[in-house]
Amino acid sequence: MALFGGIQLPGKPDLENVRKLDLLCLPMISRMTRAGVAIDLPYLADLSVEFGREMAELQRDISSYIPPDALDRFVDASTAEDDATGRAIPVEINANSADQIRVLLYDLLRVHLGKNIKPTASGKLSTGKRQLELCREHPVVAKVLAYREWSKLKSAFVDALPKLARFHPRGASCPLCELPHDAPTWRLHGDILTTRAATGRLSMKKPNLQQIPTRSKIGQRVRAAFIAPPGKRFVSCDFSQIELRDLAHLSNCSSMIDVYLNDGDLHDDTCHRALGVPWDEKPDKYKHRMGAKRVNFGIQNGTTEKGLYLQLVMDFHANGLEIPDWLTEEWCKKFIADWLESRPEVQNYFELQWYRARRYGATWDAFGRTRLIPEVKSMHRRVRQEGLRQAQNLPVTSTAAGHLKLVMGELDETFRRLYDGGIYVWPLLPVHDQVIVEVEEEWADTVGVIMSDCFAKVAHDKETGENLWRVPIKSDCEITTRWQKEE
DNA sequence: CAGCACGGCGCG
DNA sequence: ACCGCGCCGTGCTG
DSSP: OOOGGGOOOOSSOOHHHHHHHHHHTHHHHHHHHHHOEEBOHHHHHHHHHHHHHHHHHHHHHHHTTSOGGGGGGGOOHHHHTHHHHTOOOOOOOOTTOHHHHHIIIIIISOTTTTSOOOBOTTSSBOOSHHHHGGGTTSHHHHHHHHHHHHHHHIIIIITTHHHHOEEEOSBSSOTTTOOOBSSOEEEEOOEEESSSOTTSOOEEESSOGGGOOOSSHHHHHHHTTBBOOTTEEEEEEEESSHHHHHHHHHHTOHHHHHHHHTTOOHHHHHHHHHHOOOTTSOOOIIIIIHHHHHHHHHGGGTOOHHHHHHHHHHHHHHTTOOOOTTOOHHHHHHHHHHHHHHOHHHHHHHHHHHHHHHHHSEEEOTTOOEEEOGGGGOSSHHHHHHHHHHHHHHHHHHHHHHHHHHHHHHHHHHHHHHHHTTOOEEEEEEOSSEEEEEEEGGGHHHHHHHHHHHHHTTTBOTTTOOBOSSSOOOEEEEEESBSSOOO
16 A cells, blocks of 8 residues: 555654655755746836836825824824925825824724724734724725735735846756746746645745735736746646545545535535535525635634634625625624534544644644644643644645645656656646646647646555545646636 | 844735 | 745834
8 A cells, every 4th residue: 555656644643654755746846946937027017017006096095084183193204304494294104004004094093993803912903904804984994905905916026026037048958947948038936945834835935936916806917927938838737625625534524525426516515514505505605605615614724703704704895795794703603613513523533633732742644744732731721722723734734735745756757757758847836736837838738637637646556546535636727828817 | 234023915 | 813834014123
């Protein structure tokens, strides 16, 4: 019994097995780092100008809400000198400053009145997104949130990425990346770190290409700056709901396993089981499915009713909808309780992790990767509960991370064979549950099939072909010219 | 000027 | 008071 590379499923701490797993993906990581990914600098330059204009306008709008008698609280030192000359001081709030936003929203405009705004660690009222979403009635709040989105995307990506790009000169074999390319290009080569995350995940820095925007409309425009060079395609393959499939397997939850065996939809299943939607009715996209999705993904992290509530408030706003009457913290509490009650094996499995954390001071995943959890012995309740959530989360996240390392190891071998046959596949990025490669257009479909197949068989015994998981593992594949959703 | 903590937020 | 990361700007300190 063995997976690719002789990896075992010991189900108990196993350092040697994990060492082998971690070494498997190093060759591909080395190739990824050297290849880098091409980026469209002129396009980003345009975005920078446009984003800057949007920010300036919003900053003016926000500043116009400052009460006249409070203007002096927002004068910064560089403009204050004008006072002596008797000229009018141009007062603008620095919308990047949480302190200034806090003063404007809470001290001056009192937008939080009647709302339950929680303080941050240091005791000040939080101006975070989750809190501001509760005060959206006041028009200035929406402006602040909009400003934050443009600002984040501009500073962290649009303006930051070009500074890290390296120039690749024209050449049959570029000395930088060893990648044959006809046109000169700029490419980003982030460092891929293998020993950073407590969960065994890979992380990335300078830049971290695992955090390139994708969720928002504007984010998609940033992501479009990543391009496949002329004549090439991106092939991106990801596991479908791998963490939920792993949770089903690890907890041996019969109802979740049934859903996946029948190629069903877990979110709909949750609507029926925990929300009481009759089995012959189709769940409503917003009333049922949105919440079901949130709980399905949140449950493994020990989400609270408050957390779920705030999350759903944000979901409704993101879809331009009013908060419905039935959405309360009480409702969320019952939802979470019903979820766990209808899937008792999962509740059981979580309790097993808590037990391990308390008894052994550690939890471990399917491959034997172990994480110490000293927090569970803390004097402080908050810290203890933090430890329990970590213990609960680890096996799922860590097992899923192991799956990705397995496919990276196996694909690297496959790609080397293809290379010998004249097909050049260049792995570019690992993104937690997916691998992105660059390949000549004519081979994109072939490579997509090869990758999908490798992903789907990640848990198969490499000698017998038997699926060692209690659920089928599925994958999705996309072929694109830019790193964004097509059309 | 560099380094740091903090609040905040991008991704899975 | 939802897990895991890395990175931004602010505001303070040495």
